[in-house]
Amino acid sequence: MVERQSPLEPEFHVGSHGNFEHGVEILLTETRPGSIVQLAAWPGEEKKLIAAIRTVTGLSLPDGAGGGLSDGVKSVFGFAPGKFTVADEDEGLAAAFAKAVTPAIGTVTDLSHGRTAIRIAGPKAEWVLAKFFAIDFALTAFPIGAGRSTTHHDVFAQIQRTGADQFDIYVFRSFARSFWKALCHASEEVGYEVQ
Amino acid sequence: MLITCPYCGPRDVIEFTYQGDGNRERPDPASQNFEAWNAYVYDRLNPAGDHNEIWQHSGGCRAHLRVVRNTLTHEISSVAFVRGDHGSAARRKAEDKP
Numbered sequence: 456m457v458e459r460q461s462p463l464e465p466e467f468h469v470g471s472h473g474n475f476e477h478g479v480e481i482l483l484t485e486t487r488p489g490s491i492v493q494l495a496a497w498p499g500e501e502k503k504l505i506a507a508i509r510t511v512t513g514l515s516l517p518d519g520a521g522g523g524l525s526d527g528v529k530s531v532f533g534f535a536p537g538k539f540t541v542a543d544e545d546e547g548l549a550a551a552f553a554k555a556v557t558p559a560i561g562t563v564t565d566l567s568h569g570r571t572a573i574r575i576a577g578p579k580a581e582w583v584l585a586k587f588f589a590i591d592f593a594l595t596a597f598p599i600g601a602g603r604s605t606t607h608h609d610v611f612a613q614i615q616r617t618g619a620d621q622f623d624i625y626v627f628r629s630f631a632r633s634f635w636k637a638l639c640h641a642s643e644e645v646g647y648e649v650q
Numbered sequence: 651m652l653i654t655c656p657y658c659g660p661r662d663v664i665e666f667t668y669q670g671d672g673n674r675e676r677p678d679p680a681s682q683n684f685e686a687w688n689a690y691v692y693d694r695l696n697p698a699g700d701h702n703e704i705w706q707h708s709g710g711c712r713a714h715l716r717v718v719r720n721t722l723t724h725e726i727s728s729v730a731f732v733r734g735d736h737g738s739a740a741r742r743k744a745e746d747k748p
């Protein structure tokens with residue numbers, strides 16, 4: 456396989472930045488999953504799609520809107536009624552789902568080259584994200600594993616909480632660099648490190 | 651103004667797109683009943699009070715929603731999926747409620 460280039464590259468500067476004299480409170484990185492796949496169930500086929508996700512990834516989706524989980528390698532979360540995003544460190548997820556999700560159950564869309572996954576972590580992660588998105592980032596309202604669909608100035612974003620103070624943000628690849636720059640600027644005042 | 655999406659929970663109105671009056675009933679596309687088509691295209695109730703509306707959560711889950719909004723107060727008294735029930739995977743848990 457050819458090495459996939461990051462759209463963030465010209466603006467991706469490893470190291471500590473901003474007001475970090477008192478320590479960095481934000482870690483920013485690109486998780487670069489090998490696969491990002493979007494699944495949608497036809498009406499009434501949601502349960503079969505959730506079963507297919509379990510077969511392919513080994514992950515059992517919790518019930519309820521926006522439910523999800525991650526085992527550190529594979530991640531899945533609901534982002535809309537009957538629709539799910541699945542990411543995997545490895546490539547080939549779309550091919551695996553194409554076998555498990557029959558045309559009668561729903562659709563599989565390979566977004567591996569269409570989305571960029573940005574991870575923001577650290578004690579001020581909630582605080583920085585609250586500057587971007589008008590949603591509740593408190594742990595009780597947004598539990599670990601759960602997903603949210605929202606927008607930052609017309610840049611559509613899917614956010615999964617993958618830790619108490621860690622979030623993975625999936626944005627359109629074409630907007631990713633601009634979003635990344637904004638995220639860096641927003642993190643400056645608390646000090647951030649790019650890894 | 652906040653709209654509580656049945657999937658996503660309470661969100662700012664900026665995430666939604668108005669899709670028009672929810673009282674319209676489209677005539678059969680083959681129909682040549684000009685009065686019915688005229689009513690579908692032009693006639694609106696324009697009430698000062700509760701109004702049935704269609705909104706799309708375009709900046710979120712992208713579901714189409716049936717919303718009842720008070721045109722005097724902007725109070726939203728009900729929100730439901732246009733498409734009906736999506737099963738338990740689309741239901742917000744009790745603790746997720748605002």
Ligand SMILES: [Zn+2]
Pocket residue numbers: 655656657658659707710711712713
């Ligand atoms: Zn929604």
